[in-house]
Amino acid sequence: MIKLKTITRIILTIISLPLLGLGLLFIIAAFNPGYEYRLIIGSISTLIAFAILYIAHKPQPKIMEVKVTWEPSGKLKTQELTCPYCRAPLPPPKPGQEYIKCPYCGKTIKITEEPIW
Numbered sequence: 001m002i003k004l005k006t007i008t009r010i011i012l013t014i015i016s017l018p019l020l021g022l023g024l025l026f027i028i029a030a031f032n033p034g035y036e037y038r039l040i041i042g043s044i045s046t047l048i049a050f051a052i053l054y055i056a057h058k059p060q061p062k063i064m065e066v067k068v069t070w071e072p073s074g075k076l077k078t079q080e081l082t083c084p085y086c087r088a089p090l091p092p093p094k095p096g097q098e099y100i101k102c103p104y105c106g107k108t109i110k111i112t113e114e115p116i117w
Helices: 004-029 037-057
Strands: 099-101 108-110
Touching: 004 037
Parallel strands: none
Antiparallel strands: 099 108
């Protein structure tokens, strides 16, 4: 089945081609003495026809999906989070979480990420 964009392109092309032909005809006819006003009419008709053709046939942007993955180059070393007050294990933090409450002693601990170098 023909897409709506294709039908629209065909219709706009059919509309613009006669307009372009008449515009060029008016430009040619303007070179007769006394008919200089036809140059303006022909120029405007030609410009409108080219604008319609440009709109009908301009390329549409393509949507591209980019996926980014991260794979470590070596072994990962994991470390369990423990409460600095009672040494009990803490639940894993959610992304963007800054504080964790210890389920054993009730203290609130601020999570800070420090570089390992």
